Amino acid sequence: MIVATVLSVASVAYSTVPRQRADTAVLLTPRDLPELNLANGRSGTTFGKPQLKGRWTLLYSGYLNCPDLCPTTLGLFARLNRQLQQLQTATSHTQPQFVFISIDHFRDSGLRIADYAEAFDPAITPLTGTPKELQKATTAFGFIAPPEKPSSNVAHSSAIALIGPNAQLRALFRYPHDQAQIVATLLKTGGSI
Numbered sequence: 001m002i003v004a005t006v007l008s009v010a011s012v013a014y015s016t017v018p019r020q021r022a023d024t025a026v027l028l029t030p031r032d033l034p035e036l037n038l039a040n041g042r043s044g045t046t047f048g049k050p051q052l053k054g055r056w057t058l059l060y061s062g063y064l065n066c067p068d069l070c071p072t073t074l075g076l077f078a079r080l081n082r083q084l085q086q087l088q089t090a091t092s093h094t095q096p097q098f099v100f101i102s103i104d105h106f107r108d109s110g111l112r113i114a115d116y117a118e119a120f121d122p123a124i125t126p127l128t129g130t131p132k133e134l135q136k137a138t139t140a141f142g143f144i145a146p147p148e149k150p151s152s153n154v155a156h157s158s159a160i161a162l163i164g165p166n167a168q169l170r171a172l173f174r175y176p177h178d179q180a181q182i183v184a185t186l187l188k189t190g191g192s193i
Contacts, residue, residue, distance in 0.1 A: 030168035033140045037133050038101065041110030041117070041126035047099075049167045056096040056186065057163040061143050063104035063154045064116050069175065071120075073160065074100060076177055078121035083183065096186065101127040103134050103146035104154050142172060164189070 036048040058077065062070035077098040088095055100117050102108040110128050117126035129137065134146040143157035158175035162185065170189060173182055 030164055030166070030170050033163070033167050033169060034136060036137055036140070038127040038129040038137060039110055041102075041113035041128055044110065047125065047127050052163050052167040053165060055094050055165050056189075057099055057161075058096055058182070059099040059101065059141065059161040059163055060159075061101040061103050061138060061141070062156045063102050064108045064112060065104070065152065066154070066156070069156070069158050070100075073158075073175075073177065074117065074120040074124060076179060077124055080179060080182060081121050081123050083179070084186075087183075095123075098124045099127060100124050101129075101134070101137060103138060103143075103156055105129070105131055105134060105146060106150040141169060162186075162189075 033049060033052065036052075038047045039045070040047045058080065060070075060073050060077070062073070064070070077100070081095075081098060084095055098121070100113070102113045105128060108128060110126070113126040113128055117124040128134075131146060131148075137143075138145050138157070141157075141161045143159065143161070144155050147154050160173040160177060160182070161169055162171035162173065162182075164170040171185060173185075
């Protein structure tokens with residue numbers, strides 16, 4: 001009991017982001033993102049800050065051979081997309097975009113990432129990039145950096161980033177993700193639904 005209390009206090013003391021709930025960390029002050037130069041795996045076009053402007057974005061990073069977190073999260077994106085489309089029909093808001101960044105630049109080609117994302121929902125934008133660009137992106141979103149050498153098990157973040165229409169990091173949803181909490185946060189922040 002004492003150990004649990006100490007760990008609980010320590011986790012609160014070392015948290016730099018105030019939490020609404022155990023699974024969600026909403027930033028109080030939006031954080032500007034740097035210029036990004038990622039590649040859309042479906043079209044080959046550049047994806048950067050301009051593509052993050054004008055609407056809300058839910059963004060997740062991982063890799064194609066991930067056995068659990070990535071398929072679970074992309075499945076959540078598909079469910080969120082369906083739910084938000086239903087809510088959108090009752091409002092005049094714009095649907096948020098869903099983005100998946102593969103950080104395994106050694107094994108995950110743009111076409112493979114596109115096929116993977118498409119299997120969950122065609123609305124998910126599949127991204128990749130050079131090691132330097134992936135490093136910049138993961139740092140900006142507060143995610144774990146891409147691997148420096150090939151590995152069958154790639155460490156990656158489990159958080160979903162919420163990017164506002166001004167290309168600012170607004171929130172991080174921690175794992176386990178709560179679909180209702182994500183929708184509520186979008187509604188509370190004026191998200192595009």
